[in-house]
Amino acid sequence: MMSVLDGPVITADMARELALSQKVCIRPLLRRVHDRHDDTEDVVALPCGSTREAVCPPCAYKARVLRMQQCTAGWHRTDEPEHCPAPPRDDQDEDQADDDLDRRVRSTRRRQDAPDLPRVPQENRTVGRVFATADGREYRPSMFLTLTMPSYGAVTSAGVPADPPNYNYRRQALDALHFARLVDRFWQNLRRAAGYKVQYFGAVEPQRRLVPHLHAALRGAIPRATIREVVAATYLQLWWPSFDRPVYVHRTPVWDGESYVDADTGEVLPTWDQALDRLAADPEAKPVHVMRFGRQVDMAGIIAPSEDADRAVRYLTKYLTKAVADTHTSEGGPDPAAEAHADRLHAELRFLPCSERCANWLRYGIQPDAAGPGLQPGRCASKAHDREHLGLGGRRVLVSRQWSGKRLAEHKADRATVVREALLAAGLVAPETERLAAAVTLSDGSPRFVWTDTRPDARTYARVLLASIAERHRWREQYEAAKAAGPLVDNRPATAPPTDPG
Known part of the structure; x- marks a missing residue:
């Protein structure tokens, strides 16, 4: 059976619709990363981070959930x-x-x-x-x-x-x-x-x-x-x-x-x-x-x-x-x-x-x-x-x-920490946040990963988007398994679900 990542079956539009349903950024910044240790290259998707639903609904949703957490954290202290x-x-x-x-x-x-x-x-x-x-x-x-x-x-x-x-x-x-x-x-x-x-x-x-x-x-x-x-x-x-x-x-x-x-x-x-x-x-x-x-x-x-x-x-x-x-915008148009x-x-x-x-x-x-x-x-x-x-x-x-005594970036880090602790408690290793960071160096002190701009075609866009969807799905499965395996230290209400690791 042909993988959706290998064949031309999935178009860019189809990948975009799938990304929307899975809450994955639909307009990521695509960058080419050269791993100088393995001498390999790959195209990596960075979320656009938009806060407007008309621009990118998944990123806007994450921004709203983060604000919900910030609001909840300080309201009833x-x-x-x-x-x-x-x-x-x-x-x-x-x-x-x-x-x-x-x-x-x-x-x-x-x-x-x-x-x-x-x-x-x-x-x-x-x-x-x-x-x-x-x-x-x-x-x-x-x-x-x-x-x-x-x-x-x-x-x-x-x-x-x-x-x-x-x-x-x-x-x-x-x-x-x-x-x-x-x-x-x-x-x-x-x-x-x-x-x-x-x-x-x-x-x-x-x-x-x-x-x-x-x-x-x-x-x-x-x-x-x-x-x-x-x-x-x-x-x-x-x-x-x-x-x-x-x-x-x-x-x-x-x-x-x-x-x-x-x-x-x-x-x-x-x-x-x-x-x-x-x-x-x-x-x-x-x-x-x-x-x-x-x-x-x-x-x-x-x-x-x-x-x-x-x-x-x-x-x-x-x-x-x-x-x-x-x-005034509605489904019937302006x-x-x-x-x-x-x-x-x-x-x-x-x-x-x-x-x-x-x-x-x-x-x-x-x-x-x-x-x-x-x-x-x-x-x-x-x-x-x-x-x-x-x-x-x-x-x-x-x-x-x-x-709340915290900046918005600190609230975001707290959300990632909750997920990582849950995975570690279940014996799972969370994705390494510095796995492609420019600060990672080789033995001689030079950067291991070199980032460059790229202008991918529609096929590459669809492939990278599908890879991001698969990665998110894998992280979600691991997180749900970790929650089922034992108690989770997370006192936030249902209004503020935790983010994916990484």
Whole structure:
């Protein structure tokens, strides 16, 4: 009988469909590896690591499961995390207040139309309080919270504007661009009002109307009245130069080697610092944008371990693998009204400034902060302007520093360790993680494995993909056999299955 790896029976498309069903990366990076010890060569598949289901469903699934583990690990802790690293910007929230540039010109007084924040004595803890029942049982509840943005106009049941010409696309676009900053301000205010260092795992997701909202797991229980007070008292003011009226529409400032100048007059555009100085000197200056959360706030108490806790973790990470623009996508195809809604929002986002360094400031006659050559209005490098992201170009997962005491990479390593220990306990040798590593050397100290790029044809792609499927199947059989052979040290819930070894 001919092997599927040897004959031309299996096409690239067939191998791809099989890989999808077996949760194997369908768009791997193929690299040629030369083993200098055996003088052999082979093509190796490296997972693409995409977090988007539309790009690679298997890799997106693994990324989501890893986030589920991270969420579960920190939600119902009973002890304080011992290891609290300073995380990178793309992994965890930095809990920063307004930028120093905003402080330079903004008023330090609270807005008169915003209620005062409740303040209580602060405790140096991150875990929730323990409550006791009449019969002596103890439990430590936590919470699941959802915050939404206000209305920008009436929408239909399908989530599209009922009256598009009168729908406030500009405000929705600005709120989306700065949503993460408003969320940061909320956590700062909540900690002051709750009286302890509230820790959270949050996911920023779009509603069907393409408006961002936040789902968050909170460690510990906070009175619902307090949360509602904090939501009502939280706002964000944007103290920026005005960008209501564009100065350059049909022409663009040019770079003269040192600054951006008017192409016709040669006049140098004011720098970002000069624009802020003018704003600070204006006694009538007002923030160009003020944003708040909407009135709808959903809160639920969660006790773990429980099915409610597992269900909440699954729901919290449900849309992490989807792009913002895919909110309206269904099996029947895109809805024309929804596509038109996304197009109009994208058109508004194209020329709005997303940050102090946004190239769109040139459209309003101001040089961006730290300006350099090559900037063009409407072509900012930030993902927030893309139609795929529709304003949410930053982090989709917001995790506080002391949530689990581990980085995401450490959680991934923990998952691999569980599998390896299970295999070793059953007398099986786990696949060696360094088996093809560039750090492996020969007796003379030179690298044993030499990696080079390759452009395989469809037949090679199918062969390598099938080999990856067979390898995964073999590892899975070994792991299941190890679990059946004896007890497994793995306390994670069913929401977070362990990864394959290797």
